[in-house]
Amino acid sequence: MKDYTNIEILEEIMSKIIVIGGAGFIGSHLVDALLDLKHQLIVIDDFSTGKKENLRKSSSRILLIREPILLTSGLLNKIPLTLKGADCIYHLAALPRIERSIDDPLGTHRANVEGTLVALELARKLGVKRFIYTSSSSVYGIQKRLPLKESFIPNPQNPYAYQKLMGEYYCQLYSQIYNLPVTIFRLFNVYGPRMISKGSYKLVFIKWLEQKKKNIPLSIYGSGEQTRDFTYISDAIDGLMRGRAVKEHFDIFNLGGGSQISIENLAKFFNHPTIYLPERLHEEKFKEADISKAKRILAWKPSISISEGVGKFMDYYGI
């Protein structure tokens, strides 16, 4: 278990916390970490991409509301008694992946923008002490300089990135108009156990894992020179856990590994032949997080290097 004493989080032991999207990849790890600190947890999830098995470890210790966070959901009209008195909402629910948002801009808008607005409204009605929103490094889009700093003007390139940015703007609006304290995290390519492994919108790690298992070449889009900044799941969770202790009324933090790696070099860790496919449009070429703000203010830093993380990932999936 991590020691969070240096950020005064222990004084809030036994808080009631709501995790929206808690059955997903990142959400379910967050649930486990919050339970380790003995918080009372309520998970809201519609299982659109999340899985029951992600909550296997925690299911007997959480209250699960299987309901979409959307305008059509009954949650706002009749707030369940169990949600009353909640201190904090972590809002992770989304339909992620750029390709999905290009295929289905309306469906992803509903989940990613309308869903965030409804989550904020729930936070306002409950009077929670802080709302924590998982945004994405995609909001930066194409920039002239690296590493990407929170102060850069966003330049999104696809529906998903726009939707995550709209979510940020709604957060800012609620913090200004309704005085809701908000922490936003811009996550950079999180990977690790429980990554979504079904359906057609998979992250590169899962795609390559399947290709290696089937003994077919790992697919690389474009030249392979494009870079990403990968964050191991435990480091991302460590950062998210610190979000409740933020003092500023509204603040944004990058959470990333803090260094870029090309897709071509990442593939080398998989020790398997590769095949090059046409470049994917509407995606930024280079990504590297400036993590100095999270280091300075949250006393956070990533502890798992990419080589260590890939090793852990392969061990977990048995390759």
Ligand SMILES: NC(=O)c1ccc[n+]([C@@H]2O[C@H](COP(=O)([O-])OP(=O)(O)OC[C@H]3O[C@@H](n4cnc5c(N)ncnc54)[C@H](O)[C@@H]3O)[C@@H](O)[C@H]2O)c1
């Ligand atoms: N995984 C990454 O690398 C990454 C990077 C940047 C940002 N993020 C953000 O982090 C968050 C979590 O991502 P993830 O990778 O764990 O995704 P995920 O798909 O595994 O988890 C999302 C969860 O939200 C639930 N959900 C979706 N729409 C819902 C709705 N309307 N109502 C209730 N539940 C709903 C899904 O069932 C799922 O359990 C997302 O907001 C995503 O945009 C993730």
